Amino acid sequence: MIIHPVHVSLLSIDYDRDSDSFKVFVKVYVDDFLLDSGISDNVQDIDFSDLTLPEPARVVKYFNEKIVIYVNDKQLSGKLTDMNLADGELNVNLLFNAEKKINTITVKNLIMTSLYNDQSNMIIVRVNDFEEGVKLTSEKTEQTFNIK
Numbered sequence: 498m499i500i501h502p503v504h505v506s507l508l509s510i511d512y513d514r515d516s517d518s519f520k521v522f523v524k525v526y527v528d529d530f531l532l533d534s535g536i537s538d539n540v541q542d543i544d545f546s547d548l549t550l551p552e553p554a555r556v557v558k559y560f561n562e563k564i565v566i567y568v569n570d571k572q573l574s575g576k577l578t579d580m581n582l583a584d585g586e587l588n589v590n591l592l593f594n595a596e597k598k599i600n601t602i603t604v605k606n607l608i609m610t611s612l613y614n615d616q617s618n619m620i621i622v623r624v625n626d627f628e629e630g631v632k633l634t635s636e637k638t639e640q641t642f643n644i645k
Contacts, residue, residue: 510622
């Protein structure tokens with residue numbers, strides 16, 4: 498297990514107009530993930546590469562509870578497409594089906610916000626020609642993006 502000095506997550510939300518869906522990528526330190534999710538105390542207990550095991554369902558539940566995405570005020574639900582563990586970081590790819598016309602996207606990111614006062618959740622949203630990034634924290638957990 499790698500010890501890290503910062504409490505940060507990365508989240509990218511990319512709209513794919515061909516499939517009317519959002520491809521969402523999340524990167525978190527696995528020790529923080531395990532602590533926040535309560536899934537296990539030991540990273541060796543979970544096989545992050547086998548999407549057929551029960552663990553992926555618990556991982557998806559965690560991310561659907563901690564990352565809430567609304568498009569045009571309608572909440573979306575994600576499904577897991579891939580996840581892996583590398584160098585102490587958990588990388589997760591999710592797919593959220595959406596509408597064709599995107600006016601607003603509201604993102605609420607609660608990853609580790611109840612654990613650390615200095616938590617930073619970095620987000621980037623891309624929809625067609627629109628691209629914007631924001632830093633959410635334990636105090637500011639939500640941001641609405643107005644898509645032009």
